[in-house]
Each structure stands twice: as C-alpha cells, then as structure tokens.
Amino acid sequence: MSRLLSPITLPSVAGDGLPLRNATFLAPMCQYSVTERDGVPTSWQLVHLGARASGGFGLVWTEATAIVPEGRISPEDAGIWSDEHTEAWRPIVEFIHAQGAAAGIQLAHAGGKASTYPALPDTQRGRVPADEGGWTAEAPSSNEALGLTPPEALTMEQISGLVSAWGVAARRADAAGFDALQIHAAHGYLLHEFLSPRSNERDDEYGGSFENRIRFALEVVREVRRNWPAEKPLAIRFSGEDWIEGGWTIDETVELAKRVHELGVTVFDLSSGGIGAFTGPVGPGYQVTLARAVREALPREGTFVTAVGQITDARHAEAILVAGDADGITIGRAALANPNWPVHAAVELGDGQEAFVAPQYWRASMA
Ligand SMILES: Cc1cc2nc3c(=O)[nH]c(=O)nc-3n(C[C@H](O)[C@H](O)[C@H](O)COP(=O)(O)O)c2cc1C
Numbered sequence: 001m002s003r004l005l006s007p008i009t010l011p012s013v014a015g016d017g018l019p020l021r022n023a024t025f026l027a028p029m030c031q032y033s034v035t036e037r038d039g040v041p042t043s044w045q046l047v048h049l050g051a052r053a054s055g056g057f058g059l060v061w062t063e064a065t066a067i068v069p070e071g072r073i074s075p076e077d078a079g080i081w082s083d084e085h086t087e088a089w090r091p092i093v094e095f096i097h098a099q100g101a102a103a104g105i106q107l108a109h110a111g112g113k114a115s116t117y118p119a120l121p122d123t124q125r126g127r128v129p130a131d132e133g134g135w136t137a138e139a140p141s142s143n144e145a146l147g148l149t150p151p152e153a154l155t156m157e158q159i160s161g162l163v164s165a166w167g168v169a170a171r172r173a174d175a176a177g178f179d180a181l182q183i184h185a186a187h188g189y190l191l192h193e194f195l196s197p198r199s200n201e202r203d204d205e206y207g208g209s210f211e212n213r214i215r216f217a218l219e220v221v222r223e224v225r226r227n228w229p230a231e232k233p234l235a236i237r238f239s240g241e242d243w244i245e246g247g248w249t250i251d252e253t254v255e256l257a258k259r260v261h262e263l264g265v266t267v268f269d270l271s272s273g274g275i276g277a278f279t280g281p282v283g284p285g286y287q288v289t290l291a292r293a294v295r296e297a298l299p300r301e302g303t304f305v306t307a308v309g310q311i312t313d314a315r316h317a318e319a320i321l322v323a324g325d326a327d328g329i330t331i332g333r334a335a336l337a338n339p340n341w342p343v344h345a346a347v348e349l350g351d352g353q354e355a356f357v358a359p360q361y362w363r364a365s366m367a
Contacts, residue, residue, distance in 0.1 A: 002349040003321040004314065004329060005342070005356070008058070010102075010180060011266040011302045015231035018179050020058035020102055022356070023321065024342045025269075025306055027332035028061040028106035028182065028237070032076040032118030037133060039066060039079025040088045049092060052335055053099035056342030056356030058328070060101055062089075064108035064184055067169035068162070071109035071190070074118040075133050080105070080172050081165075089176035097177075099358065104180035104235070105173045107224070109162065111190030112139030112151035112199065113274075139193050140216075141201040146188055147276045159206065159216060162190070167223040174229055180267065181228050182235035183220060188274030191217050192239050195256070196248040196275045214256050218263065225264040233304075235267035236260055240290030243273055243280035250290055254297045261298055268294050269306045269330055284310045285320065292325040306330045314345035340366065 003023065010018040026049070033044035041062075049060050066072040066079035079085055089105070096103040110116075115134040117123045127149055128134030137151035138158065144150055154162070166183075173181050185191035193199040194216040200207045206215050221236070228234055238257070242248045257268055270290040273280050280286065287309035295305040308330035311317050317329040335341045343356045343366045353366040 001351055002318050002346075004318045004349060005346050005351045008328065010059070010233040010304055012233045013230045013264045013266060018102055018233050021100055022056070022058040022342060023328040024056070024058050024345070025328055025330040026052045026057045026060040026335055027308060027330045028063055028184070029332060029336065030063045030073060030077060030119070032074055032120055034076045034078055037075040039069060039072065039077065039081065040085055041078045041092060045078060046092050046095060049103075050095045050099065051339040053096040053101035054358040055335075055338075055340040056346070057101050057335070058342075059104050059180065060096055061104045061106050061182060064106050064110070064189075067107055067109055067165045070114055070135055070138065071111075072114060073110040073189075074116055075128060076118050080107070080169050080176070083172075086172045086176045089178070093177040102179040103177070104182055105176075105178040106182045106184050106237070107166065107169050107173065108184035109166075109190040110137070111193045112137050112146045113148065113188055114138070116148065139190070140199060140206060143199070143201060145196075145199040145275055146193070153202075156204070163216070163219045163223050166220045167227040170224045170227040174227075174232070180233045180235055181224065182237055182267070182269065183224060183265075184237055185217055186237045186239040186271045186274060188239070188276070191220060192248070192274060195252070196242055198242060198244060198247050198275050210252060210255070214259065217256065218259060221260045221263045221265060230264070233267050234265050235269065236265050237269040237271055239272045239274050240270045240287065240293065241272045241280065242275050243278070244276065247275060250293050253290070254293055257294045257298060261303060266302060267304045267306070268298070269308060270294055271308055282310070284312070284316060286310055288320055288325050295324070295326060304328060308332065314348040317345065318349055
C-alpha cells in the first residue's frame with residue numbers, strides 16, 4: 001500500500017486521535033454559494049463536500065467558515081455564528097461520515113479582506129459597497145497593504161470581542177459534529193494580518209515586535225482550545241511566507257508553529273501569500289519547502305503536517321510523503337476537477353480502486 005492511501009491517525013492532545021482511511025485532505029475552498037447571504041450552508045455544500053467524501057478523501061475541510069457575519073470574505077460565504085448554522089451543518093457532517101470520510105471545519109475571519117465580491121467568473125473584484133449588501137471591513141491597521149480600499153483599524157475592545165467569538169464558533173463546530181477544526185491563519189485574512197509587519201502597523205501590544213504580532217493568534221488558539229474537545233484534533237493553516245520584503249517569514253512561521261503546538265495545536269497546513277498580490281514561486285509543489293521547514297522543527301510524535309499547492313499527480317504526492325517532507329497531502333483545484341481524485345490515485349499507485357470507490361460506483365473503471 002502506498003503511504004498516500006494507507007490509514008493514518010491525526011493526533012490530538014488527549015485520547016487516541018482521529019483515524020483516517022488515508023492521507024488525502026480536501027482543501028478548504030470557498031464556494032460563494034450561500035445565495036441567501038445568511039451564512040447558512042446549502043445543498044451546494046452538501047453536494048460539493050459529499051461528492052469528495054464519496055470520492056475517497058480521508059478528510060474533507062469545509063470552505064472558510066466565518067465566525068461572525070463581518071468575517072465573511074464575500075456576502076455569499078458560509079458561516080457558523082448561530083444555532084441555525086450549527087443545525088444546517090449537522091446533516092452535511094453526517095453525510096460525510098456515512099461516506100467513510102472525516103469532516104473538518106475551517107473557521108475563519110476575513111479581517112480587512114471581508115466584504116469583497118465573490119471570486120466567480122462573472123463578478124466584479126474589490127469591495128462590495130454598503131448599498132449592495134457590503135459592510136465595513138476591520139483589520140489590525142488601516143492601510144493599503146491588502147490591495148483594497150483601507151479597512152478600519154480594530155479597537156482593543158473589538159479585538160477581545162473577536163477572541164471570544166472564535167471560542168463560541170468552536171463550540172458550535174463541535175455541536176455540529178465536526179471531527180477536526182482548522183484555524184485559518186493564512187492568505188491575508190485576520191490572523192495573518194496581525195502576523196505580517198506589512199499589514200500590522202499597530203503601536204500597541206498587538207503590533208511591532210514578533211511577540212506583539214503573534215499575540216492575537218495565541219489568544220485565539222487558547223480560546224479555541226478551551227472550547228474544542230481535547231480528543232479532537234486542532235489544526236492551523238499558515239501562510240508560511242508573505243514572499244514580500246519586510247513581510248512575514250518562514251522562520252517566524254516555524255517559531256509560531258512551536259508556540260501554538262505548546263498550546264495544543266497538533267495539525268499544520270502550510271500555504272503562503274495573501275498580503276497583496278501573490279509574488280511567490282509557482283509550479284508543482286511550490287509550497288512543499290514550507291511544510292518541510294515546519295515538519296523538521298516540530299517533534300514527529302504527536303504532530304501532523306500537510307503540504308498543499310499544485311500537487312495534482314499521485315506519484316508526486318507519494319514522493320513528498322516518502323521524502324518525509326509532510327505527513328499528508330491537501331488537494332485543492334485538482335479535486336474541483338475530479339471529486340474522485342483519491343480513487344484515481346489509488347489506481348495509479350497500484351493500490352487498486354476497491355478500498356475507496358463508493359459501493360454505488362463499484363462497476364466504474366477508475367483506471
Ligand atoms: C475556488 C477556491 C477557493 C478557495 N478558498 C479557500 C478557503 O476558503 N480557505 C483557504 O484556506 N484556502 C482557500 N483556497 C486555497 C486552497 O485551499 C489551496 O490552498 C490552493 O488552491 C492551492 O492548492 P491547489 O494548487 O491544490 O489548488 C481556495 C482555492 C480555490 C481554488
């Protein structure tokens with residue numbers, strides 16, 4: 001059996017961890033499909049996530065799911081800020097489980113990149129104005145680092161309110177039945193905006209030095225940890241590099257990964273960029289170096305690192321795991337194109353399709 005398709009366990013701080021049927025993860029991907037603009041997931045989320053669960057993924061991550069309405073990237077984003085949201089996510093989680101996959105939720109706050117048009121082919125770009133249902137975006141500082149009209153700077157009171165909101169959302173995610181929770185600290189959204197010196201120009205205890213810039217992230221991690229069962233894995237997604245001069249670096253990411261691991265984060269996914277236009281490297285596996293840096297810095301026992309970014313080929317994915325650069329592989333756009341990506345990978349790696357193909361589709365040839 002290949003490493004990619006062998007069963008694995010996602011570690012947690014208590015209990016035995018979360019067993020997964022293989023090491024493939026569906027990347028969190030915004031679907032811009034909540035047409036009612038109330039954050040309540042719809043049949044689209046059921047079908048999108050359900051198809052990838054039945055397509056063989058070990059774990060499927062939801063799209064960025066907003067902890068408060070103002071934390072949505074676009075008005076059509078999903079959220080989890082009321083009991084109605086919890087109830088709407090529950091049957092989606094149950095369907096994912098029935099397909100043999102685990103269900104993970106990515107909790108998010110878009111910060112200064114909130115209230116923008118959905119990234120669909122036929123929509124505008126930039127901020128949604130108030131008369132079209134937009135709202136005021138809030139970030140650590142009011143500047144143009146994000147490539148949008150400047151957001152408003154958060155007050156100390158608002159910052160502490162947001163920390164609490166992360167905890168409430170974590171409790172709801174548990175109540176909805178999710179098995180794993182990923183804190184979105186990447187891509188120029190709120191947590192990352194505090195980390196990066198380009199977006200964070202505060203001169204109070206939340207800005208300036210490394211210790212001050214990571215303060216908000218540590219507070220959020222502590223609050224989520226208090227509200228999320230110790231038996232369930234807690235994950236975080238970082239932008240390992242801003243890829244811009246004077247930005248957030250991989251050395252800082254490694255140090256922060258160690259700190260949040262001490263606070264109970266056991267699963268790490270390494271993406272990059274998001275403060276302004278992307279200026280990093282492109283090409284197959286372009287972010288694997290970032291996963292490797294975090295993998296090498298953390299104790300192997302009790303931690304799990306996933307690599308993401310233009311990993312489309314099963315043999316490439318397997319090579320990353322065999323080299324020890326990461327423990328699991330997150331698949332984004334390739335899984336939009338092919339919901340059965342893991343089944344096809346099993347065929348390509350010689351494991352056969354039987355283990356992962358949905359029984360209803362057993363007569364299909366995935367070769
Ligand atoms: C349509 C789309 C929506 C995305 N939405 C999110 C998101 O909600 N949260 C997130 O962390 N990353 C998001 N991403 C980034 C992906 O999770 C992934 O990191 C990126 O696409 C690179 O992986 P890939 O080359 O396998 O697609 C999105 C990407 C796409 C294509």
